[in-house]
Amino acid sequence: MSQSTLQENFEIVIEPNRGWMRIDWRALWAYRDLLLLLVRREFLSKYKQTVLGPAWFVINPLLTTIVFTVVFGKVAHISTDGIPPVLFYLCGLLGWNYFSQVVTTGAATFQSHSALFSKVYFPRLTVPLSVAIATLCAFALQAVTFAGFYLYYKLCTPEAAGLAPGWRIVFLPLLVLQIGALSLGVTLWMSAATAKYRDLLQLNQFIMQLWMYATPIIYPVSKIPGKWLWLVWLNPMSTIIESFRICIFGQGTVNPMYVVGSVALTAAIFLSGIMFYQKTERTVADIA
Amino acid sequence: MEKPIVEVEKLSKLYRLGDYGASSLRESLGSWWTSVRGKTASTTSHHAKEMLIASNRIGPTPNSFWSLKDVSFNVRRGEVIGILGRNGAGKSTLLKILSRITEPTEGRAVLRGRVVSLLEVGTGFHPELTGRENVFLNGAILGMTRAETARKFDEIVEFAEVGAFLDTPVKRYSSGMYVRLAFAVAAHLEPEILMVDEVLAVGDAAFQKKCLGKMSEVRNEHGRTVFFVSHNMGAIRSLCESAILIESGRLVMHDTPQNVITHYLSSTIAGQDEMDGQVFWNADTEPAPGTDDLFLRGIKLKGISGATQSMFEADQAINIEIHYQVAARLRGVRFKLSILTQDGDVAFVATDHSFQPTTLAPGIYRSVCAIPGGLLNRREYVVGISCDIPGERMLIAQGEYLGFTVSGAGNQSSNYPEAWPGAVCPRIDWNVQQLDTDEFAALPSPTRLVAAAR
Numbered sequence: 001m002s003q004s005t006l007q008e009n010f011e012i013v014i015e016p017n018r019g020w021m022r023i024d025w026r027a028l029w030a031y032r033d034l035l036l037l038l039v040r041r042e043f044l045s046k047y048k049q050t051v052l053g054p055a056w057f058v059i060n061p062l063l064t065t066i067v068f069t070v071v072f073g074k075v076a077h078i079s080t081d082g083i084p085p086v087l088f089y090l091c092g093l094l095g096w097n098y099f100s101q102v103v104t105t106g107a108a109t110f111q112s113h114s115a116l117f118s119k120v121y122f123p124r125l126t127v128p129l130s131v132a133i134a135t136l137c138a139f140a141l142q143a144v145t146f147a148g149f150y151l152y153y154k155l156c157t158p159e160a161a162g163l164a165p166g167w168r169i170v171f172l173p174l175l176v177l178q179i180g181a182l183s184l185g186v187t188l189w190m191s192a193a194t195a196k197y198r199d200l201l202q203l204n205q206f207i208m209q210l211w212m213y214a215t216p217i218i219y220p221v222s223k224i225p226g227k228w229l230w231l232v233w234l235n236p237m238s239t240i241i242e243s244f245r246i247c248i249f250g251q252g253t254v255n256p257m258y259v260v261g262s263v264a265l266t267a268a269i270f271l272s273g274i275m276f277y278q279k280t281e282r283t284v285a286d287i288a
Numbered sequence: 289m290e291k292p293i294v295e296v297e298k299l300s301k302l303y304r305l306g307d308y309g310a311s312s313l314r315e316s317l318g319s320w321w322t323s324v325r326g327k328t329a330s331t332t333s334h335h336a337k338e339m340l341i342a343s344n345r346i347g348p349t350p351n352s353f354w355s356l357k358d359v360s361f362n363v364r365r366g367e368v369i370g371i372l373g374r375n376g377a378g379k380s381t382l383l384k385i386l387s388r389i390t391e392p393t394e395g396r397a398v399l400r401g402r403v404v405s406l407l408e409v410g411t412g413f414h415p416e417l418t419g420r421e422n423v424f425l426n427g428a429i430l431g432m433t434r435a436e437t438a439r440k441f442d443e444i445v446e447f448a449e450v451g452a453f454l455d456t457p458v459k460r461y462s463s464g465m466y467v468r469l470a471f472a473v474a475a476h477l478e479p480e481i482l483m484v485d486e487v488l489a490v491g492d493a494a495f496q497k498k499c500l501g502k503m504s505e506v507r508n509e510h511g512r513t514v515f516f517v518s519h520n521m522g523a524i525r526s527l528c529e530s531a532i533l534i535e536s537g538r539l540v541m542h543d544t545p546q547n548v549i550t551h552y553l554s555s556t557i558a559g560q561d562e563m564d565g566q567v568f569w570n571a572d573t574e575p576a577p578g579t580d581d582l583f584l585r586g587i588k589l590k591g592i593s594g595a596t597q598s599m600f601e602a603d604q605a606i607n608i609e610i611h612y613q614v615a616a617r618l619r620g621v622r623f624k625l626s627i628l629t630q631d632g633d634v635a636f637v638a639t640d641h642s643f644q645p646t647t648l649a650p651g652i653y654r655s656v657c658a659i660p661g662g663l664l665n666r667r668e669y670v671v672g673i674s675c676d677i678p679g680e681r682m683l684i685a686q687g688e689y690l691g692f693t694v695s696g697a698g699n700q701s702s703n704y705p706e707a708w709p710g711a712v713c714p715r716i717d718w719n720v721q722q723l724d725t726d727e728f729a730a731l732p733s734p735t736r737l738v739a740a741a742r
Contacts, residue, residue: 014388014391118384119407
């Protein structure tokens with residue numbers, strides 16, 4: 001009985017058109033245990049029934065790095081700004097993978113949860129949020145691996161001896177946070193759009209691949225010809241990846257204006273993503 | 289005075305017919321292209337649909353209809369309220385709005401308590417996770433904190449009878465275990481408002497009984513408010529204190545369960561004027577009862593002449609034909625045909641289980657149930673149909689589709705035109721004759737007979 005007296009004033013009002021930008025923080029907090037469980041499920045289900053288990057989170061970027069080193073480094077001879085190619089690619093992939101994995105997993109939110117969404121109410125934001133957090137765990141594993149490689153190269157090879165993170169390393173967590181916000185924003189946009197147009201899900205893979213090549217991962221910003229620099233402005237990920245390199249290696253090309261632009265774009269995508277997603281979630285059960 | 293725990297005011301929900309099924313980019317681009325070229329977007333594909341919407345459900349824009357219109361009612365704390373209505377009347381839409389799965393188009397509802405809705409058992413179960421993990425996940429999805437679930441954990445496991453399989457992934461569970469565990473989680477939550485939609489239709493009889501028991505316990509001991517949608521008239525009568533009837537998206541009655549049941553079943557009988565003795569679904573224009581794998585095409589009531597009709601002589605046989613389409617290979621399908629009286633009592637239930645071929649290949653089928661003459665009473669009946677694969681899944685949830693009237697002088701019960709009690713009135717043979725001798729005269733005395741009987 002004590003419980004129900006506590007909730008005497010508890011009221012849920014159901015009405016049409018609950019504004020554009022209302023995030024139900026109270027509900028999100030009430031469902032915090034669900035968020036944790038979803039994070040756990042997301043993280044575990046990625047490698048359940050695989051032999052190597054969580055090691056895949058580490059092996060995957062390493063394999064990609066080997067391919068990049070051979071194709072773009074050894075064959076195409078694309079500059080890496082004097083950073084050892086393996087470190088250069090690993091660093092770029094570290095940031096990029098976090099972004100792309102959140103988006104590719106999260107974009108299908110409404111599809112993979114349509115059965116659930118049409119039967120049970122819970123704050124719909126918990127699903128993409130859980131993807132972003134679970135992928136952050138994978139990011140942490142990858143970051144530790146990267147740190148190991150960095151240390152090895154710095155101590156054992158002459159060309160990496162001059163690299164040092166310096167004081168800018170303190171910005172790294174902020175950059176990770178920005179990737180989180182940006183990837184969540186793009187995920188919300190994508191999943192809301194794919195809920196209505198399933199065709200977009202097929203395009204998703206292609207968009208992400210294109211986006212990767214438009215981001216300075218296999219090449220440094222310093223090698224982008226002047227007439228293409230506007231692309232760096234338009235792509236918030238470019239500045240983030242290049243800033244990653246400055247923070248970690250102390251080398252890279254970042255204009256403060258780019259940082260302002262990147263952060264502003266991230267905020268815009270994030271907020272509009274929440275709006276669009278919440279508009280979609282209200283009636284998605286009618287479509288599915 | 290205490291405020292009602294649920295207040296529903298003029299709740300309405302508009303659906304656009306084009307919204308059925310996910311639209312493809314091509315369709316949207318197509319209609320955009322036609323509008324750009326200055327033509328109005330083609331409506332031919334939806335034209336047929338428009339015709340079929342009951343006139344009182346047509347919405348303000350073309351191709352839209354009111355799934356729910358101006359529904360208002362209040363529910364007191366601790367009340368168990370039954371929701372009755374034909375399939376497609378708007379019951380599920382009402383529950384979906386009240387459980388916040390979809391938004392109303394108009395109106396407002398206030399819920400003064402935590403809501404848990406069980407619109408389908410086992411949603412949110414993840415096949416790779418173990419039973420134990422799923423209990424916590426499902427509890428969280430339904431709004432419980434981890435601590436609450438942990439406190440209830442032993443009770444849930446005991447109720448579901450899955451103790452030995454707790455650490456097995458649920459994908460290896462039998463469907464019975466799956467359903468038991470899912471219901472157990474939801475039933476042991478402690479919401480102020482519980483919404484239950486047809487979930488009892490799954491699971492075996494023993495488990496259904498257990499679920500009904502749990503629900504009356506929830507009502508009696510915990511004083512919770514329960515919304516109960518079911519076609520099980522007996523359960524509605526015994527569990528609910530009041531009931532509402534929804535017809536064509538409108539609330540037409542809010543009364544005692546018995547009155548609502550009687551009204552509902554009478555309207556099923558009265559509602560078929562032109563299409564006497566048959567009902568059918570046009571698969572292109574309205575969702576037929578069933579799933580993608582198996583769905584109804586139509587039902588016909590035929591008399592001895594072979595014509596469809598809804599009035600029958602008591603001594604004549606009635607053939608009830610169920611036409612259905614099978615779209616995938618199915619094993620072990622069973623149709624259940626219930627004959628209900630107008631008061632909602634089950635006269636009898638017949639099944640074609642032992643008459644069905646074990647495997648149904650895709651195609652169109654007809655199951656005919658021949659009710660012999662001289663079985664039914666002189667009164668009105670309602671035909672209910674459901675279809676399932678026992679112990680596995682429900683294909684067509686129970687629904688009442690047709691009514692018919694049995695009358696006539698051929699009635700075996702009595703030649704007087706009086707109302708005769710009983711759900712059925714089978715022809716029982718009697719033999720009346722005059723005797724020459726009194727067979728009891730030889731017995732010692734009636735008093736001794738009575739003593740011996742003691």
